Amino acid sequence: MGVLENKARARLFYKYLSKVYDTINPFIWNDEMRDEALELLDIQPDDQVLDVGCGTGFATQGLLQYTENVHGLDQSIHQMQKAFKKFGKNDQVRFYRGDAERLPFKDNSFDVIWSSGSIEYWPSPVDALVEFRRVVKPGHNVLVVGPDYPRTTAMQKVADSIMLFYDAEEADRMFEEAGFVDIEHHIQQAYPGSPKAITTIARAPDE
Template sequence: MGILENKARARLFYKYFSNLYDTVNPFIWNEEMRDEALEWFDVGPGDRVLDVGCGTGFATEGILQHTDDVHGLDQSDGQLSKAFAKFGRDGDVRFYRGDAERLPFRDDAFDALWSSGSIEYWPDPVAALREFRRVTKPGGTVLVVGPDYPDSAVFQKLADAIMLFYDEAEGDRMFTEAGFEEFDHHIQQRKPGTPRAITTVATVPATEEASDDEPVAAQS
């Protein structure tokens, strides 16, 4: 397990890194990559969407171009403070401080769920993916963006020491164990030679009748 696959260390890291996040992020995950993923996400007006690991709200801004019912969750006060500066505490997005592995929402609370740049910090990714399936209505879309496993053996050792990097085979295992039956992986890259992202688009199995309950607010 990498050094940042620990919730306390990840919170400490983002306490300081949040000040640089919006400057560094475009070199790894830019608007073009986000907008391509949003096409796969395929949400529309009126869809209630949860953005898990919303950070400073980079993906949230893109989701708002498709629906105005957006909810953001993050465990980092530093990241959320930047999001509040963009959107306000009582603006278009409702924010929550919470844990991806224990989402503070009712079953079937959302039409779709997005999570980019967060899975690499989860100690138990399968537990979080099960939570994603639980809070998303059957037939809804769950989209998860994480760092693709490097090809170089040297970079693989470095990646393993820091946080979770995974390939398509490992993605298959995690999503299958979490109860997903239909999913596709897409590899995204800003340009050759830059870090790759693995973006998984999954469908929640349509086994239960969806609920129209409002999401339960988390303590922020």
């Protein structure tokens, strides 16, 4: 388990990263990548959408282009304070401070669940995905963006020491274990040589 796959350390990490997050983020996960991922989801204007690990609201901003019913959840108050300045605490978006592994919502609450740049910090990714399946409506989609596993042994060792990096095979295992079906993956990259993201879309089974 990587050093940042610990909730307390991750919160401390984001306390400081939040100051420069919006400046650094575009070099790894930019508007074009976000918008390309959003096109994979058939979000309707009346859909209720949950953004897990919403951070400063970068993905939230994209989701608002599709629906006004966006809910953002994050464990870092420092990241969320940046989002509050953009959207208000309960104006454009309803925000919740919470844990991906224990979502504070009723079963079948959302039409879509989105999560980008968050799974790599979850100590128990499958537990969080089980929660996703619980709160998303049957037959509806979730989309998760995480860091693609490096291809070289040296970089793999570095990646494993920091946080969760995974490939399509491992993503299949996690999503299948959580009970999802129709799992597909897309590799995204900001520019040649930059870190790659693995974007997974999966469907909760019909009842």
